[in-house]
Amino acid sequence: MTSLLLIALSWLGAEPASQPVTEKPEVVVYTALDRIFSEPILQEFEKQTGIKVLAVYDTESTKTIGLTNKIRAEKERPRCDVFWNNEIVNTVRLKEEGLLQPCRPPNAEYYPAEFRDADGFWYGFAARARVLIVNTKLVAEGEEPKSIFDLTDPKWKGKVGIAKPMLGTTASQVACLFAALDEQRAVRWLDDLKANDIRILGGNKLCAEAVGQGILSCALTDTDDALIEIESGSPVRIVYLDTGPDQIGTLFIPNTLAVIKNCPHPRAAEQMINYLLSAEVEARLAAGPSAQIPLRRDFTGACKVKTPNEVSAMKVDFSRAAACFEQSARYIEERFLK
Numbered sequence: 394m395t396s397l398l399l400i401a402l403s404w405l406g407a408e409p410a411s412q413p414v415t416e417k418p419e420v421v422v423y424t425a426l427d428r429i430f431s432e433p434i435l436q437e438f439e440k441q442t443g444i445k446v447l448a449v450y451d452t453e454s455t456k457t458i459g460l461t462n463k464i465r466a467e468k469e470r471p472r473c474d475v476f477w478n479n480e481i482v483n484t485v486r487l488k489e490e491g492l493l494q495p496c497r498p499p500n501a502e503y504y505p506a507e508f509r510d511a512d513g514f515w516y517g518f519a520a521r522a523r524v525l526i527v528n529t530k531l532v533a534e535g536e537e538p539k540s541i542f543d544l545t546d547p548k549w550k551g552k553v554g555i556a557k558p559m560l561g562t563t564a565s566q567v568a569c570l571f572a573a574l575d576e577q578r579a580v581r582w583l584d585d586l587k588a589n590d591i592r593i594l595g596g597n598k599l600c601a602e603a604v605g606q607g608i609l610s611c612a613l614t615d616t617d618d619a620l621i622e623i624e625s626g627s628p629v630r631i632v633y634l635d636t637g638p639d640q641i642g643t644l645f646i647p648n649t650l651a652v653i654k655n656c657p658h659p660r661a662a663e664q665m666i667n668y669l670l671s672a673e674v675e676a677r678l679a680a681g682p683s684a685q686i687p688l689r690r691d692f693t694g695a696c697k698v699k700t701p702n703e704v705s706a707m708k709v710d711f712s713r714a715a716a717c718f719e720q721s722a723r724y725i726e727e728r729f730l731k
Contacts, residue, residue: 419445420661423460424477425561426648430617430683431477438668444661449473458560461487464653468492473653474662477669481517482565484649485715488514494654498667503689508647517647518670519678519685522698523566524643525632526604526619527611537611540635541570544613545585554592554600554612558725562597562615562646564718567725569644569709571717579721583729593730605629615646616698617683624682633704642707647688 424431428450439446451460461483464473476493478484487493488510495513508517527537531552538544544553556563570579592609594600600612601619605627622629633643650669652662668674676694678685684697 418443418658418661419447420474420658420665421447421449421472421656422475422477422665423449423451423463423473425451425460425479426477427479427683430678430681430685434669434674434677438665442664442668444664446665451479458483458564464492465490468654471653471656474656474658475665476649476651476653478649478651479521480562480565480646481515481649481711482568482715482718484515484651485510485711486718487651489712489715492654493651494656494659496652496659496663496666498663498670500667500670503672503691504670505688505690508688515649515651516666516670517649518688519675520645520647520688520701521562521615521617521683521686522633522643522645522704523562523613524616524619525611525634526601526614526622526629527632528604528607528609529628529630531607531610537632538634539632539637540640541613542582544591544611545582545589547589549589549610551590551592552610553586553589554594554603554609555586556597556600556614557593557595558729559722560596563613564722564725565646565714566613566644567721568714568718569707569711571721572710572714573641573707576720580724583724587729601629617685620684620697621682631698633699635707636705638705640705642705644707644709645686645701648685 422435432448435446435448460476464476464487467473476484493514497513501509501516504516504518525538538549558564558567594603597614597618600614601622603609604612605622616631619631635641636643650666652659652666656662672689672691675687675689675692679687679694679696686696686698686700
């Protein structure tokens with residue numbers, strides 16, 4: 394009967410009503426967290442929800458900045474739904490530029506207020522700490538620097554490394570210092586590091602490896618890269634800096650999640666963010682090789698590295714740090730790297 398009706402309609406020059414097309418839902422995520430760590434999480438989300446995940450990963454050499462600039466370039470016609478950043482300052486900058494839109498995932502309520510935007514534009518989870526990795530064969534127990542300010546001591550001249558502070562968590566750390574300290578003190582610290590012949594490398598992983606190989610005595614890096622060196626058998630240990638009562642504290646930098654303004658798949662984006670903020674994902678990232686530090690208040694599992702509950706954490710206004718980013722980056726480019 395249906396075939397005869399279609400034939401009759403064609404004889405009369407009429408077009409049959411179009412049939413509804415059911416498309417498989419999808420979500421586009423840009424992620425700066427290393428692919429080896431983020432991809433299995435995204436694959437599990439796809440498996441559990443049936444939502445096809447189209448992922449774009451960043452590279453070690455352009456961490457965060459590459460994807461942030463890609464989002465800016467696409468602002469007139471966004472392609473990204475979810476930005477999974479491996480730090481926070483550039484995410485806040487995107488909010489200030491009007492490139493994010495708010496969402497209210499139910500799992501967000503389990504996170505401390507300091508790690509989520511009050512207006513729902515971004516959410517922090519799975520943090521890393523900025524630490525010092527120290528070669529145990531070159532630096533005796535108890536003789537290592539205890540503060541970032543100790544790195545300017547002449548005894549460490551030419552022996553300390555730092556990732557190029559224009560990218561990733563190193564750039565975020567500098568912006569946070571500009572926000573937490575007065576500008577003059579932050580600039581003086583950087584000037585003193587430069588005068589002390591600090592070694593500038595291409596990334597945090599390279600810093601950790603240089604210390605593990607004995608090329609450097611110590612270096613600023615993230616807990617995930619330091620832990621990889623420890624678990625590979627390198628003669629290194631982690632030092633949490635500035636944890637004394639009169640010191641500024643260890644900086645903890647969360648991964649952040651945000652929905653891009655006018656993105657193609659906003660519902661799937663919020664569903665993904667809610668999944669990534671789940672206890673299941675926090676536990677998986679904490680137990681995995683990257684040893685991300687869980688921030689959920691209800692987390693009760695084990696963590697391979699110290700958390701803000703165990704060491705004094707640096708108090709940071711991340712909105713102010715984002716506002717200081719251009720200023721700190723300009724100083725780095727015009728003076729520190731010259």
